[in-house]
Amino acid sequence: MNAVAIISIFTLAVFVGFEVVSKVSSTLHTPLMSGANAIHGVILVGAIIVADHSTTNLELGLAVTAIVLATINMVGGFVVTDRMLEMFKGKK
Amino acid sequence: MSRTIYDLIGLFAGICFILALKGLSHPKTARRGNKIGAVGATIATLVVFFYANEGSSLPLNNLGWILGAIALGTLIGVPAARKVQMTQMPQLVALFNGVGGGAAALVAIVEYLNLGDTATTAEVIFTVFTVIVGCVSFSGSIITFMKLQELMTTRPVVFPGGRFVIAGTLVAVLGVSVWVVTALGTTPLLVLALLSLLFGILFVLPVGGADVPIVISLLNAFTGLTVAASGYVLDSVLLIIAGTLVGASGTILTRLMAEAMGRSLFGTLFGAFTAKPQDTSGVAEDRPVRSGSPDDVAILLNYARRVVIVPGFGLAVAQAQHTVRELADLMISKGIDVAYGIHPVAGRMPGHMNVLLAEANVPYDQLLEMDEVNPTFGQTDVAIVIGANDVVNPAAKNSPGCPIYGMPILEVSNAANVIFLKRSMRPGFAGIENELLYDPKTMLLFGDAKASLTKVVGALKAL
Numbered sequence: 001m002n003a004v005a006i007i008s009i010f011t012l013a014v015f016v017g018f019e020v021v022s023k024v025s026s027t028l029h030t031p032l033m034s035g036a037n038a039i040h041g042v043i044l045v046g047a048i049i050v051a052d053h054s055t056t057n058l059e060l061g062l063a064v065t066a067i068v069l070a071t072i073n074m075v076g077g078f079v080v081t082d083r084m085l086e087m088f089k090g091k092k
Numbered sequence: 093m094s095r096t097i098y099d100l101i102g103l104f105a106g107i108c109f110i111l112a113l114k115g116l117s118h119p120k121t122a123r124r125g126n127k128i129g130a131v132g133a134t135i136a137t138l139v140v141f142f143y144a145n146e147g148s149s150l151p152l153n154n155l156g157w158i159l160g161a162i163a164l165g166t167l168i169g170v171p172a173a174r175k176v177q178m179t180q181m182p183q184l185v186a187l188f189n190g191v192g193g194g195a196a197a198l199v200a201i202v203e204y205l206n207l208g209d210t211a212t213t214a215e216v217i218f219t220v221f222t223v224i225v226g227c228v229s230f231s232g233s234i235i236t237f238m239k240l241q242e243l244m245t246t247r248p249v250v251f252p253g254g255r256f257v258i259a260g261t262l263v264a265v266l267g268v269s270v271w272v273v274t275a276l277g278t279t280p281l282l283v284l285a286l287l288s289l290l291f292g293i294l295f296v297l298p299v300g301g302a303d304v305p306i307v308i309s310l311l312n313a314f315t316g317l318t319v320a321a322s323g324y325v326l327d328s329v330l331l332i333i334a335g336t337l338v339g340a341s342g343t344i345l346t347r348l349m350a351e352a353m354g355r356s357l358f359g360t361l362f363g364a365f366t367a368k369p370q371d372t373s374g375v376a377e378d379r380p381v382r383s384g385s386p387d388d389v390a391i392l393l394n395y396a397r398r399v400v401i402v403p404g405f406g407l408a409v410a411q412a413q414h415t416v417r418e419l420a421d422l423m424i425s426k427g428i429d430v431a432y433g434i435h436p437v438a439g440r441m442p443g444h445m446n447v448l449l450a451e452a453n454v455p456y457d458q459l460l461e462m463d464e465v466n467p468t469f470g471q472t473d474v475a476i477v478i479g480a481n482d483v484v485n486p487a488a489k490n491s492p493g494c495p496i497y498g499m500p501i502l503e504v505s506n507a508a509n510v511i512f513l514k515r516s517m518r519p520g521f522a523g524i525e526n527e528l529l530y531d532p533k534t535m536l537l538f539g540d541a542k543a544s545l546t547k548v549v550g551a552l553k554a555l
Contacts, residue, residue: 003214006324006332010320010332013320013332013336014340016340017336017337017338017340017341017344018340020110020114020117020337021113021116021117021344021348022344024116024117026348026436026442026443026461027119027442027461028116028443029436029441029442029443030181030185030305030444031116031443031447032113032122032341033345034185034188035113035116035125036113036116036337036338036345037185037188037189037192037312037338038126038129038133039109039112039113039132039334039338040189040315040319040334041133041192042109042133042136042137042334043192043196043319043331045136045137045140045330045331046196046319046326046328047195047198048152049328050199050206051152051153051154051158051161051202052154053153053202053203053206054154054206055206058205059206060157062198063199063202064154064158064160064161065195065198066202067161067195068164069191069195069198070165070192070199071162072168072169072172073169073188073189073191075173076168076169077169077173077185077192078133079173080184080185081126082130083174083181084181084447085122085123
């Protein structure tokens with residue numbers, strides 16, 4: 001992929017990221033942070049890719065550790081966010 | 093699967109993440125938003141198994157290891173998220189963020205080892221960035237975890253010459269970065285990782301308890317950026333989109349949080365460089381306070397027309413949410429006007445207290461935000477402060493130089509009477525003495541919040 005395409009994607013994503021959360025009430029700060037936290041757990045995808053590339057035991061060991069950590073981040077993050085938001089149910 | 097389809101599915105997952113963040117910004121759609129995010133992440137993960145990168149073939153190499161590691165991560169993450177007490181949730185979020193940063197740093201290191209001499213300068217620079225920021229996020233989050241879990245002091249940790257050590261570490265990190273980029277090789281990269289871990293610790297240690305949520309949010313944004321940088325090295329559009337989204341929204345969120353708490357973002361971030369050792373002795377004063385019995389409190393409440401309850405973290409620790417609701421219901425049945433005054437950072441994080449009270453089925457319309465409740469304290473007969481301290485501390489308004497100066501507070505001192513339910517005279521999370529405790533109109537009821545409230549409820553019923 002060429003550099004300009006990457007910079008374009010990056011720049012647009014920055015603006016979208018700014019825009020989507022700019023009016024959030026303080027009540028939702030914690031769940032929103034937690035949800036965003038879970039989203040960066042997709043580094044799991046990167047961890048799987050490098051585990052596939054790994055040729056030495058050292059590389060594989062580090063990659064497998066990365067997969068474990070990223071899975072905890074992603075799966076745990078979404079579950080705990082859901083638990084926080086569950087508390088808001090039943091309210092108009 | 094062709095590269096085009098792979099990338100389009102990546103784009104779809106990216107859109108899911110945008111909708112997730114959008115949904116999470118509104119109370120009605122928040123839960124659905126989170127689910128959309130989870131769907132996006134699941135799709136993104138599944139699709140990797142069906143696409144062969146250049147030079148490799150399906151099924152993926154080391155497939156057993158990969159699936160085993162995912163299973164192990166799930167077995168650790170899900171029970172931790174399910175079983176955690178709601179009061180301890182902020183530190184769990186910090187921990188999850190830290191392991192995410194650690195994962196990003198590890199991914200960068202493995203890819204660096206794998207690329208060896210074939211890495212382009214740009215790839216090396218992004219790798220260096222990911223290793224530094226990922227490691228800082230990891231070690232910094234561990235320290236915030238320890239502070240919130242009270243495994244270590246919640247006060248700012250400042251040692252003489254500390255700022256020179258921190259500045260020196262930062263210079264060393266930058267110097268070693270240049271070394272990695274020019275010399276390549278495994279050793280410089282490992283030195284860089286270790287120095288970055290050290291910097292993360294030094295960076296967070298001087299942050300005081302009240303600022304910890306802001307730092308977690310910032311480290312969260314950092315981790316997002318590392319994911320974006322990994323996306324460049326690994327040639328993954330999805331990682332670039334997802335990482336950048338989290339980085340950008342996390343930065344805005346950090347600023348919003350800092351504003352809600354009346355903190356300067358700059359002061360929080362660079363506190364590490366400017367902090368001076370504080371004189372923490374001599375605050376334990378031996379001044380008279382007025383302490384009362386549960387009966388005294390009940391009598392005061394019985395003749396009040398309007399009561400505002402100010403819940404704090406102590407309420408949550410004592411698991412007294414249900415008892416406080418019982419007290420509120422009892423007062424309402426006696427015709428007393430009852431409201432809860434919720435400080436934006438009541439608990440340990442913005443919105444934390446709303447979650448805790450919602451868990452106890454406190455009606456949402458009784459929860460008043462700070463701006464709504466502050467003008468009403470003048471007409472309030474009794475303000476009951478339960479396990480809160482810093483969020484009602486007039487020092488935030490009156491004493492420049494104290495660590496929480498400038499934080500907006502709930503102005504309970506305008507109420508005719510103030511009742512503090514406290515375990516002891518120990519200061520709050522920020523470690524600052526509260527003048528209001530010595531005010532003549534303040535009555536203190538010592539003891540565990542739940543036990544005290546139960547006695548007050550009993551006494552009030554008997555009246």
